[in-house]
Amino acid sequence: MTDATLEKAPLAYVPAQTTVPKTGDLIPMSLSSVHFVMPGGVHDTTNPSGGNAYDRRVCLDLPGFGWQVHKHLVPGSWPRPQTAARTELARTLAELPDGTAVLIDGIVACGVPEIVVAEAERLRLAVLVHLPLGDETGLAPEVAAELDARERAVLRAVPAVIATSDWAVRRLVSHHGLAPDRVHVAAPGADIAPLAPGTDGVSHLLCVASVTPRKGQHRLVEALAAVRHLPWTCVCVGGLNHDPEYVAGLRALIARHGLTDRLHLAGPRSGADLDASYAAADLMVLTSYAETYGMAVTEALARGIPVLATDVGGLPEAVGRAPDGGVPGILVPPEDPAALAAELRGWFGEADVRRRLKAAARGRRAALDGWAATARSLAGVLRRLPETPGRVA
Numbered sequence: 001m002t003d004a005t006l007e008k009a010p011l012a013y014v015p016a017q018t019t020v021p022k023t024g025d026l027i028p029m030s031l032s033s034v035h036f037v038m039p040g041g042v043h044d045t046t047n048p049s050g051g052n053a054y055d056r057r058v059c060l061d062l063p064g065f066g067w068q069v070h071k072h073l074v075p076g077s078w079p080r081p082q083t084a085a086r087t088e089l090a091r092t093l094a095e096l097p098d099g100t101a102v103l104i105d106g107i108v109a110c111g112v113p114e115i116v117v118a119e120a121e122r123l124r125l126a127v128l129v130h131l132p133l134g135d136e137t138g139l140a141p142e143v144a145a146e147l148d149a150r151e152r153a154v155l156r157a158v159p160a161v162i163a164t165s166d167w168a169v170r171r172l173v174s175h176h177g178l179a180p181d182r183v184h185v186a187a188p189g190a191d192i193a194p195l196a197p198g199t200d201g202v203s204h205l206l207c208v209a210s211v212t213p214r215k216g217q218h219r220l221v222e223a224l225a226a227v228r229h230l231p232w233t234c235v236c237v238g239g240l241n242h243d244p245e246y247v248a249g250l251r252a253l254i255a256r257h258g259l260t261d262r263l264h265l266a267g268p269r270s271g272a273d274l275d276a277s278y279a280a281a282d283l284m285v286l287t288s289y290a291e292t293y294g295m296a297v298t299e300a301l302a303r304g305i306p307v308l309a310t311d312v313g314g315l316p317e318a319v320g321r322a323p324d325g326g327v328p329g330i331l332v333p334p335e336d337p338a339a340l341a342a343e344l345r346g347w348f349g350e351a352d353v354r355r356r357l358k359a360a361a362r363g364r365r366a367a368l369d370g371w372a373a374t375a376r377s378l379a380g381v382l383r384r385l386p387e388t389p390g391r392v393a
Contacts, residue, residue, distance in 0.1 A: 031068035034382055035096055037089070037104040040075025045270045047239040049210060050295040051130035054164070054188050054374075055105060061375035067382060079111030079133050079147060090115050098122045101385055103162075103378075106130060106151075113153035120392070124385040126160035128186075129172060135290045135313075137214035138243070152176045159386050162186050162378065165314030168292040182392065186378045187317070188295045189371030193275070195362070196303040198282040202348060205234040206281035206305075208274075208296040209288065211265060212242045216287040216310070216334075217250055223287075223340035225257040230348045234263045234285070237277050278303050283347060286310065289334060294318035301328055301364045306357035308343055310334045322363025326356065 036059060042052045059069045072092050076085025089108065093115065096102060099122070106129035109116045119125065134148035155161050155176050161183045163169045169183050198204065205224075209215040217236055224234060240247050247265070254263050269277055284300035286309040297307050297318040307329030309315050319329040330347075332339040346353050 031063055032066055032101070032382075033070060034062070034067045034101045034103050035070045035072060037072045037074060037092060037102065037108055039078050039105060039108055040073045042073060042105075046268055047210070047241055048268050048270060049239075050188070050293070051105065051107065053295065054130065055128075057189070057371050058186075058375055058378055061371050062379060064372065065375050065379035067379055074108060076108075078107045079150075080143075081112065086112060086115060093119045093123065096123060099124060099387075099389060101382055102126070103128060103382070106133075110151035110154045111147060113150050113157070116154050117157040120157045120159075120389065122389050124387075124389050125158040126162060126381055126385060127155060127158050128162045129155070129168065129292075130164060131290070131292050132168075132171060132175065135214075137212070137216075137289045138246070157392055158182075159392055160184065160381050160384070162381055163292065164188055165293040165317045167314040167317060171292075171313075179392075184377070184381045186374050186381070187369070188293055188298065189374045190295075190298040190302040190368040191370065192365060192368065193278070193299075193303045195365075196279045196281055196305050198305075199233075199280055200282065202282050202354060203231050203233060204280055204282045205232055205285050206277060206283070206300070207234065207236045207285050207287070208238060208277070208299070209236070209286060210239040210242050211236065211247050211250060213246050214289050216289050218253055219287040219310075219335075219337045219340065220285060221250065221253050221257060221259065221263065222337035223344065224259060224263060226337065226341035227344050227348075228257070228259070230344065232262065232344070232348070235266050235277060235280075236264065237266050237269050237274065239268045240265065278305065281305050283308060284329075285340075286315070287340065288312055288315070291315050291318075297329070298368060301361055302368055304358065304362045304365050306330075306354075306361045308332070308340070308347070310340075320364055320367075322360045323367050324360075324363055326360030326363055328357060328361035328364040330357070 038055050042055050062069050074089050101124045103126050106127050109127045110133050133151045134144045163172055163185055165187055166185055169185050173180050173183050211217055254260055284305050284307045288310055291313040293314040300307055307319055311331035312334050321327055330343050
């Protein structure tokens with residue numbers, strides 16, 4: 001079923017999932033309606049992001065839990081849009097009848113309290129926060145402070161805030177002073193995929209992340225330079241257009257260390273090309289400064305690929321544990337390429353470490369929640385929106 005067909009469908013359908021609705025989750029024959037406001041680039045495959053992938057997927061799965069999704073894509077340089085984007089968002093919300101249930105992606109909502117807070121008086125609003133705006137890396141301090149204040153104003157005004165990990169819930173509650181009962185978690189799901197055969201079981205590394213300062217690929221380059229004597233190759237899959245200056249600096253760093261033939265910036269991949277990238281991987285690496293969850297981690301684990309990542313934000317939740325308690329990855333302190341290099345030496349030098357991590361990754365793979373669990377959580381939040389709109393604070 002396509003997105004276009006879905007918007008017109010009068011009846012609920014049960015999405016194909018590894019996780020099915022729990023007993024008691026009745027699927028109604030007619031759907032309640034929610035209007036989902038998303039960034040205009042949500043379908044842009046040249047600049048993929050976990051937030052966009054999440055938005056697209058829950059649009060497909062929410063009908064299975066009683067909610068017909070009406071999508072509104074608003075182009076703009078969110079979260080700091082130009083006048084035209086602000087006008088379009090204001091028009092989109094103003095045209096919705098009083099009492100409408102509205103889910104807004106946080107990158108659209110949180111930078112424009114002058115629009116969203118006023119609409120909280122008459123619409124039943126829920127804001128989906130993929131990443132707190134002030135946590136983006138590379139922002140000037142005054143810009144980060146401004147975005148932080150704007151986000152606080154929005155989140156304090158709406159009756160429901162949705163985050164993508166337990167860590168992110170705690171972060172939003174403590175940082176913005178939100179009432180804990182108004183902040184809910186709906187962690188990303190994962191579709192179980194065929195086990196990745198890998199390359200030789202050890203040497204092919206994969207990083208799936210947009211090439212931006214927050215994803216910290218320069219730390220990966222520094223770590224790999226420290227273990228240049230090991231027989232690794234590494235492919236970095238992710239958008240190259242978010243921060244051209246950072247990408248140029250990263251290419252220069254790769255060349256300065258003489259790693260051009262071994263570390264490849266492949267750009268964005270999707271569909272069969274992305275599947276092939278995972279299939280060839282022996283180890284997933286992620287060196288982010290901030291992550292609310294880390295969907296690339298669970299996408300790797302869904303294929304039985306172990307993970308080496310920085311210990312930040314929600315990444316420990318994404319790595320998780322296998323049912324037997326085994327940990328399918330290694331977490332290293334942020335800002336420590338030497339620790340990353342040390343773990344890479346262990347990965348290459350200790351067959352027992354590799355066997356343990358691979359066994360745990362396969363165990364974690366079998367225990368991952370599907371996207372139906374995400375949709376169920378979101379549907380529950382939408383059902384509990386107050387019947388009478390009104391600003392919370």
